[in-house]
Amino acid sequence: MTEDSASDVLVSVVIPVLNDHRILACVESILESAALAGVLHEVIVVDNGSTADFSATLAKLPDQVLVVTEPKRGMHTARNTGLRHSRGEFILSADADVVVARDWVSQALAGFEATGADVLAGVPMSTGTLPAQRTIELGQQRNLGRASVRARGPTFFDTKDGAFRRNVFDRCQFDERLLRAMGDIQFGxxxxxxxxxxxxxxxxxxxxxHEDRLAVLVAKAFGVGWGYHFVAGCHPEMLARVPFLARVGPIEDLAGRFPWLRRLALPMAKAGYFGAATIDRLPASVSPRIRIALLRPCSRLAIVGGVFWALAGKPEPSVADVTGRPHPRN
Incomplete structure (x- = not known):
């Protein structure tokens, strides 16, 4: 896309938010990136039913930012609401807890021109220095770097770092049956x-x-397991391409042969959570590689528990279902 043609394009950026004060840094970085790209742009922030005191944070957003309210809870419901208010030919997606790179907008437009694709999947990274954050980052980069993943090509979209053309949203909206996890995967x-x-x-x-505690990550994995079951049921054609979905079938078969396993769903998630909490208490000198090895069985317990939870007909779980206390942004 040439510099002249880029200046004529309207880019929309949509960010849902729930009580997350990091939205200010997120929006600031987006506005800077859009200005450097020299494109027409609009930024839409969707307040998804935050508490009353959060209005003071939203009031600090620049006047050029459109703030809309979606009282019905659900990350993907909020994102759809923002998209319906958008007018851009290209839609960029971010979450409130990211800071975009200075060339984020220009790279998105370059990506559309270079690939001709309808949907772009970026590669989010983290500069977090806490032990849990370094561990999560190493795990994600390992997954993205696997030759088998790159050989199959991208199969999923990530709302914290993605983009798509307007005509995609004209035909495909985010699935509002999913409140938290896996909605971006389903959209892709x-x-x-x-x-x-x-x-x-x-x-x-x-x-x-990234989360500053591995225990919270594992608590969220309970909902991810529930989402695996949901998405696998909607898209069986993806099972051969996506390893984590391919594992859902054997888990479901096991629960079919031994129905009593479904009653273990929440205890499994809690066991994984408390195991991860133990890892969080390790000395900072313990390397991320060792933490990943210790974390793997904890995460798998929670994910399998999430599949069992779905098979038991339970609604999508939250972090609070595992921890027993509310999570401010979940």
């Missing part, structure tokens, strides 16, 4: 099933604030 699968193409564009990067 829906788009591919509708005939749209998805491409990696690693140059489009954001700095994501």
């Amino acid at each position: 699968f829906d788009a591919q099933a509708a005939g749209f193409t998805l491409a990696w564009w690693p140059a489009m990067t954001v700095d994501h604030a």
